[in-house]
Amino acid sequence: MKKGFLVCAAFSVLVSAVFSFDFSFRVTPNMVFPSDENLGNGFGGMVNVDLDLFNFITIGAEGGYSSIKQEALDKNYSIFMGGASAGIYYYPFSRLYLSANGSYGVHSTSIDAPSVDGSGRGSYWRGFGEMGFRFTPSIVLNAVGGYESFSIGDSSLFSTPFAGIGAKFNFSTNKTTSSDNFWVSFDQDSQLYPAYSTMYKQVPLGYATIRNVSSAEVRDVHIAFRAGKYTSAEKECAVFSRLNRYKGVEIPVYADFGSEILRYSEDGKINGELVISYSFLGKKMTEVQNIVLDVRHRNSFLWNDPAALSCFIDNGAPEILEAAKYIAGAEIINLKPGMNSPFQYAAAIMEGLRLAGIVYSEDTVSPYTQFRNSEDVDSVQYPLQTLSLLSGDYDDLGILVCSCLESFGIGTGFIALEDDFIVLVDTKIAPGKKKNQFTGSDVISDENTSWLGLSMKNFGKGFTQARLAAAQKLKAVQKDYESLGDFNETGEITELPYEIVDVHAAWEYYPPVTFSGYRGSYKNPGKDSIIKAVNEATSYYINNDLSELIKKFRASGDTKKLADTYVRAGMYNEAIAEYSKLNTLSAMNNMGMVYSAQKSYKSALGMYNRVLAKDPDNKSALAGSKKIKALIGE
16 A cells, blocks of 8 residues: 555656646535525535646645534534535636535544434535636635435435635645746748838737746737837737637747838848736736847849749839939830830830949849849849849849839839740730731730830840840740640640739738849930930831831721821821721810820810810810910910
8 A cells, every 4th residue: 555655655656747737726615505405504615636637627625624503402513525526617807716525425424412313424415606817827716506415325414505715725846946927939941132121010920829828817918029120110010819827829920120120131130029018916017038040142033933022123212213204204205106115114214224334234142143043042133233233134223114104103013934034114005906906926915904015134135136136035035835734725825934923912922122222333314415315216116017017907998007106106297187087086085185285285185176076075185285375375
């Protein structure tokens, strides 16, 4: 017997060393109120020792004593009892304790007069509830009420309700020297890329495990992340109404990074903090846990998804806005009515940047042509870096051109080929109408719009050569692919051999970051030189694309398309002659527009008035008439 006891004791010590247990010790003095008229009120008390499981279940043992008056004999029942108990409990509020319990065991009952029936041994059961106030995690004062029943053999001895006030003392074998109420671990999914810094508001940096190691549950838990100067504000990552003792949760860690993260010019690490705000027994508390982030340098980029390059295309840097506004401003006064305006602005932006001295320069550390299809980390310049350094690789030049166009409201896209980077300019031309304005394959379509392609490999040769080179490159790629692709009923390939990245669509997943405050050698070129270069580009377009379309529409007898093409080519008299043949409100409005371009304002106003005489609510005529009257002072 003694040997068995020592083995059990040793086993308990060993288990306690490996596992953490929570125990409670309850002392409950009580009064009993038998309903039997032969019995009077009594008193007693119970002692319970319970093992706490799962923060809501208790199992354990109990022992106690009750003394009940036998009124007829003026004697007392003396009851000694002991058994097993189990219960459930809950803290609906931080201080309020509720529980429901039951127990079963054996008793030994004696009476002052041994010869009187009622003495002996038997079984008992109890059911009772508790309501208490928690002063500290370790001490709870309870009001107790319940019912108990005693029997000897098959005969019931008596049953009685009882009530009392008790104290519950909680303690644990889990001892820690730390003052922290939480244990935290962090698993970073991948290295932090500053170019993706705005993404981390929605895409987690990694996942943190938060475990409550305090002596009680915590409530109203808010977990946020910050990283000193690198974040603009704390970013809330998770909220929990309640976190029980020893309960662990895994949460995503988000961040609201500021511009300072873009100053991180070398691979390294930064310290971050998880800020845990919570309520502990009604008291508001905050705990800060440090985590370390592995960070790439600001120019790092992986080509596993080319659309992610859109993060670098920035329409918000004031230096980019200023440069684009200056260049495009030179073209505004030279804008040709009827000709596609995104085409003209793209010519101005590209020629303006070229004339400012920006040139192609291969990245000697991570050349575009080698890293485009590599799994290695590439280095990509922000548009302001390319503008300031006056040079960049194919993708760097493309990012700068796209950024300048976007800052002036021109939509862009790109195609990242293995040996070239094609900038795409959104012409706002419906896919089915692109052949009314362009003849070459430099204009390609997706389901939404038509894109004008510009080869960054030919950036230094100017807008026209970049346009022609892009057409040749895309045509060659498509020709190689045609044997594998499917064709629609008009003979066009339905699956493109390259990925068109629409920057605006990509920004929904890869928001742009703004890199500013970097000064370099860039100086605005002369406006006259910009206008001259753009005129050369548009003249080439007129003498090639538009002249071919004029021949085509003359041959087909399509008066409307022929007139529209004359307008784009600046052949206004010829356009008026063709529109005159149509006698439609649309043609009259177009004639008003042409007269206005020729500065024949009275003729333009007369044409708009003819439209309004037939259709007083015609929006185009109303707008045109209002503009002309403002010009001539009426």
